[in-house]
Amino acid sequence: MKIVCAETVLLAQEAFSLAGKTVVIPDREITRDDLFDADALIVRSKTKINADLISGTPVKFVGTATAGTDHIDSDALGKRGIYWCAAPGCNANSVSEYLVAALLVLRRRHGYDLEGKTIGVIGCGNVGSRVVKKCHALGMNVLRNDPPLAAVSADPDFLPLEHVLAESDIVTLHIPLVKTGPWPTERLADYLFFEQLKPGAIFINAARGSVCDYDALLAAKAGGAVAQTVIDVWNPEPAFRPDVLKLADLASPHIAGHSYEGKLNGTIACYNELCNFFELRKSWDIAASLPQPDVPHIEIDCNGRSDEEVLYEIIGQIYDIETDDRLIRDASVQNEVDRARNFDALRKSYRTRREFKNTELTLNNAATALRHKAKALGFIVREA
Numbered sequence: 001m002k003i004v005c006a007e008t009v010l011l012a013q014e015a016f017s018l019a020g021k022t023v024v025i026p027d028r029e030i031t032r033d034d035l036f037d038a039d040a041l042i043v044r045s046k047t048k049i050n051a052d053l054i055s056g057t058p059v060k061f062v063g064t065a066t067a068g069t070d071h072i073d074s075d076a077l078g079k080r081g082i083y084w085c086a087a088p089g090c091n092a093n094s095v096s097e098y099l100v101a102a103l104l105v106l107r108r109r110h111g112y113d114l115e116g117k118t119i120g121v122i123g124c125g126n127v128g129s130r131v132v133k134k135c136h137a138l139g140m141n142v143l144r145n146d147p148p149l150a151a152v153s154a155d156p157d158f159l160p161l162e163h164v165l166a167e168s169d170i171v172t173l174h175i176p177l178v179k180t181g182p183w184p185t186e187r188l189a190d191y192l193f194f195e196q197l198k199p200g201a202i203f204i205n206a207a208r209g210s211v212c213d214y215d216a217l218l219a220a221k222a223g224g225a226v227a228q229t230v231i232d233v234w235n236p237e238p239a240f241r242p243d244v245l246k247l248a249d250l251a252s253p254h255i256a257g258h259s260y261e262g263k264l265n266g267t268i269a270c271y272n273e274l275c276n277f278f279e280l281r282k283s284w285d286i287a288a289s290l291p292q293p294d295v296p297h298i299e300i301d302c303n304g305r306s307d308e309e310v311l312y313e314i315i316g317q318i319y320d321i322e323t324d325d326r327l328i329r330d331a332s333v334q335n336e337v338d339r340a341r342n343f344d345a346l347r348k349s350y351r352t353r354r355e356f357k358n359t360e361l362t363l364n365n366a367a368t369a370l371r372h373k374a375k376a377l378g379f380i381v382r383e384a
């Protein structure tokens with residue numbers, strides 16, 4: 001069996017060479033010619049899977065090691081009887097940790113408390129539901145909007161979008177890019193969306209660039225309707241817009257889901273599906289692929305400090321989101337081709353970022369509430 005893998009699939013050789021001959025190719029350079037004798041194709045989001053790429057090839061299985069699937073033309077695969085799978089939820093915890101890190105940095109820069117603020121979560125699936133939990137843990141009021149989920153659940157707490165926008169101090173998007181059907185999300189954040197926002201709100205997009213009309217966001221920022229923004233996803237990518245970068249308080253090159261675990265979970269999901277599909281024995285020793293965390297333990301004196309200040313300091317040591325912000329600003333050169341190349345290069349060379357669960361905390365002089373918060377955010381907390 002031959003498996004073609006995109007270069008950014010984490011541990012592609014370690015996993016897939018156990019199943020067959022594995023050829024690794026840069027994500028944007030995979031062509032139909034590369035697939036002339038391939039049985040399976042494993043990608044992430046940069047490889048567009050469409051009729052041009054797969055027609056006339058013997059590919060029977062396509063896996064994407066990502067949560068988002070908008071780069072896959074499922075009709076084109078379906079018509080050719082090609083099985084495909086994604087990795088739902090693989091990086092949901094990573095994105096929720098990105099969001100917590102971003103909120104704690106904004107809070108510090110602008111001098112407010114997160115506790116008591118209202119956050120509107122648009123899209124409450126794998127990512128959004130984790131964001132809801134972490135924001136509750138931080139003492140925030142959480143308003144949820146998810147019409148597709150509301151339609152099938154008995155939960156009365158899902159609210160209409162306009163209600164959430166009018167009441168929230170912070171609005172964060174965790175929706176897929178959907179172009180058709182009853183609940184399309186393309187340009188969901190348009191001029192009307194920003195008009196409906198509570199004036200001076202904070203806007204966060206770590207979903208997909210195309211769910212936001214960035215011209216509308218620029219206008220909302222200029223008019224004061226939006227006070228602060230966090231932007232991880234761009235339209236277009238990889239040639240991100242420097243004017244949008246300038247307006248962002250925190251920016252990053254589409255890496256919210258790029259914790260080590262987030263990427264590894266994506267590979268694991270594809271590996272398992274591939275083995276099931278081709279009826280192969282699973283022999284990958286995944287535990288052996290996990291590196292030791294850089295920061296296994298943090299001891300901190302909490303005496304006389306607010307919970308949010310302590311959490312800011314802890315999280316800054318594990319995931320310094322301001323480094324991502326600095327790197328994308330350095331990458332924002334005038335020439336569009338170079339800017340796009342820089343964006344891809346930042347993502348490809350992304351540092352190993354481990355999730356909070358790998359760090360044990362010793363919280364000296366901490367109140368019980370802070371211990372609970374730290375646990376709910378995912379840390380291991382050493383007993384007092």
Ligand SMILES: NC(=O)c1ccc[n+]([C@@H]2O[C@H](COP(=O)([O-])OP(=O)(O)OC[C@H]3O[C@@H](n4cnc5c(N)ncnc54)[C@H](O)[C@@H]3O)[C@@H](O)[C@H]2O)c1
Nearest residue numbers: 067068123125126127146148174175176183206207256257
């Ligand atoms: N920035 C990153 O690195 C990163 C990482 C992971 C996922 N993502 C993006 O975030 C999206 C969400 O990820 P997920 O894992 O939570 O997906 P998911 O499918 O688990 O959840 C998406 C939720 O959005 C809801 N939804 C759909 N249309 C909606 C609408 N019009 N209004 C409100 N809610 C709507 C769905 O009902 C679902 O509950 C992905 O599709 C992907 O595009 C980005």
Ligand SMILES: O=C(O)[C@H](O)[C@H](O)COP(=O)(O)O
Nearest residue numbers: 044045046066067068257258
């Ligand atoms: O949809 C997803 O899972 C994320 O957006 C993911 O982080 C995309 O990452 P990429 O495949 O571009 O590395």
